[in-house]
Amino acid sequence: MTGHPGETDEFAPADTPATARPVWAAFRSQVARTPDATALVIGGVSLTYRRLDHASAGLARLLWQHGLRPGRVVCVRTQQSALSVVALLAALRTGATWAVLEPDLPVDRFEALCRDVDCAVVLSEGGDAVPASVLAAMPTPPTVVDAAGLDLTRLVEAGRELLTDPYPPVPEQTPAYVAYTSGSTGVPKGVMVSRGQLAASISCRGPVYGTEHAVLLIALRLSFDGILGGMFWSLTGGHTLVLPDPRQLVQVAEFTRLAREHRITHLFNIPSYYRAVLQDPGGLPGTLRLVVVGGEACTPQLVGAHSERLPGTRIVNEYGPTETTIACTVETDPDPTRDRVPIGRPWPGAQTLVLDERLREVPAGERGELYVGGSLVALGYANQPSRTAERFVADPYGRPGGRLYRTGDIASVDEWGALHYHGRTDDQAKIRGTRIELGEIEAVLERHADVEQAVVLCERAGQDEPQIVAFVLPTPGSGPPDAAELRAHCRGRLMEQATPTLFVPVDHMPLDRSTKADRAALRTLVPTDRQASAGTPGGDWSGHRLAVGRIWADVLGHARSGPDDNFFAVGGSSIKVIDLHDRLDERWPEALRVGELFDCVTIAAQAQRIADRLGEPTQGDGHTAPATYEL
Structure with a gap:
């Protein structure tokens, strides 16, 4: 029931385990x-x-x-x-x-x-x-x-x-x-x-x-x-x-x-x-x-x-x-x-x-x-x-x-007796229908040889879907762990939805008065200039792959995506898929349908599909990653 103990409503209890048919x-x-x-x-x-x-x-x-x-x-x-x-x-x-x-x-x-x-x-x-x-x-x-x-x-x-x-x-x-x-x-x-x-x-x-x-x-x-x-x-x-x-x-x-x-x-x-x-x-x-x-x-x-x-x-x-x-x-x-x-x-x-x-x-x-x-x-x-x-x-x-x-x-x-959800009291999140425990991600990251401590937050920007941000403290004597290496480490141990979108290295972990990691302070360390950093992806890229990579950088607000990275693992969401499709369609009209972007989820795959549709060479490595949309 909803409301005060003892009250009933239109959804009054009916079948129970004792009466529901097996x-x-x-x-x-x-x-x-x-x-x-x-x-x-x-x-x-x-x-x-x-x-x-x-x-x-x-x-x-x-x-x-x-x-x-x-x-x-x-x-x-x-x-x-x-x-x-x-x-x-x-x-x-x-x-x-x-x-x-x-x-x-x-x-x-x-x-x-x-x-x-x-x-x-x-x-x-x-x-x-x-x-x-x-x-x-x-x-x-x-x-x-x-x-x-x-x-x-x-x-x-x-x-x-x-x-x-x-x-x-x-x-x-x-x-x-x-x-x-x-x-x-x-x-x-x-x-x-x-x-x-x-x-x-x-x-x-x-x-x-x-x-x-x-x-x-x-x-x-x-x-x-x-x-x-x-x-x-x-x-x-x-x-x-x-x-x-x-x-x-x-x-x-x-x-x-x-x-x-x-x-x-x-x-x-x-x-x-x-x-x-x-x-x-x-x-x-x-x-x-x-x-x-x-x-x-x-x-x-x-x-x-x-x-x-x-x-x-x-x-x-x-x-x-x-x-x-x-x-x-x-x-x-x-x-x-x-x-x-x-x-x-x-x-x-x-x-x-x-x-x-x-x-x-x-x-x-x-x-x-x-x-x-x-x-x-x-x-x-x-x-x-x-x-x-x-x-x-x-x-x-x-x-x-x-x-x-x-x-x-x-x-x-509410005033009509309906329940409304306002988030979590603990460190759980739901991403694309899957319940994610932030502590599990932290435990996995801390198994990496170069990570001394990890604190993971779930951040939401406006109406967009939540993204996982990991703050990592390197082990003594080692430099900041490479984000691509950490992402690969997570992929072998976590579902795609739980792989952090962003890795932020810290030289010390801020603490609050109870000596726990100060999550409010960590939130201030999330880069605010990710859109400004969006530009040409690193590496020796060319042709369609380079053009698609630049569009990804504009949509995601960062240029840290590799050619075989899953769009949803580096900051993508169902809302950003629509933005991605609009930009790709502006550059290559009708070369890709929006539904295909849940199939071709990497830069390499999208560049290859565009080239195939246009009957042109990819002018780069056309490796296609397998389709993955985790549920």
Whole structure:
């Protein structure tokens, strides 16, 4: 609830883990009702409800033979595919727990998983996904199953032969999945969510998403827990779930083509990605009824652009940390004329309170820390009892034994009873839909031999997306570390969104009165003449590469980008992509579409694409980096 303890509102609690229908039972009922309806489309593969059920039965038997049991975990370390979705259903089927860690996620996430839980099986994609050296260091390493050796058709045939499931029933309090997020100490945290909490999150979505048959497209990766709400709402409601493969996800034009091909009715994506989707000239299909955004702040500008481009399509804004099971609040009618878009009101079964430091409710309009209670609060952090006790606290307003999750988010309640988000109380940030812990970046930087200490800030300029700035104190006797070397060091250990945009060397770290790093003083050290420094990129550049590099420098406000640097890792954002496109288009009309800039994300790639379109030589090294738009 929002407001004073004991009050109710239009989102009064309804389904709880005790009454929400179990997700697995709901899926099997749908299989019985519409066995020949299309359940899943991904990567050129289409599965009916019957075939999806049989595939999960076949894979469940295989994983069971390799030791998967209730209380144990299967780690899905594969690229997004039909098999990875089948693996989640197989885990539900056996009563076990899943954790999705795609191969491009840092290996320390996998190491943390194996420390925190009983990982029985890893569904792996190639030898690099699970390094042999990591397995050798474990006292009881999990069994690695090579996904390349699994044929989906054979899994369907194997599952068809099974008349009954031999797996024991498990209580709804059993963990359904573990989702890993950044940790302030540099150690990732595994959030455990029960089967009942997942069911409660799914059961309340019908009134917002609608009851008519839907074709739902989700622009997220399986490792991002935000995908699960729409995914299981679709699979338990008889709808068609469409997921992009990795290539379609990073290429906006391909993504919108996928939307038109399948005549989608529902779309879920994060706001920064949706900005690019709205810019794609191909456009979304006229069948679209609902757009759901979540994962980062939604702005009035985005809602206005949506309303202008798709006036007959509703847009909904969801909010919720991983610890509150996918999402805990929803704004069903955002107004683009207001100063900010609310995060809305709690889902049925959830409770929200804005409290001060003494856990007293603050008056409407005043800011405090947002606490979430009710049926969506996760079980806690795997193998981290002290962190669990710190963030999951006793509920002084609810039932005996109830808990509240301290979100660390600053919020207020407006005169209409809607919640508004005002930033973080700690050092977390959300960049392009991914939660980033600044302490994790500091810990990674301090592992570099030339860095004595690192302090990382998240800076926002105007309406632009936040940027990561790292202040680095060199080790005694060494000079300032090279920014390119530090960026390369971070790339091997952090996701792209967490790689600092700017590295600022300091000869000493300023301290405040409590002897902590003085962040206010550090902010004064951020260069203010970055636009003035924009000019000719360094190095032996020529031709299109030199011209594109100069445009990058103008857009980013600095000339420190290498030819293979990712635009989003050196200060780019979805807003700056539009500026970049306008400048490139002025120089080379219609040579590049705005959506392609989420594919060609380096100077070298853009110069090569322009040269190819114009039928001209690049007059320089035309090396093209792989497309990366991290979600």
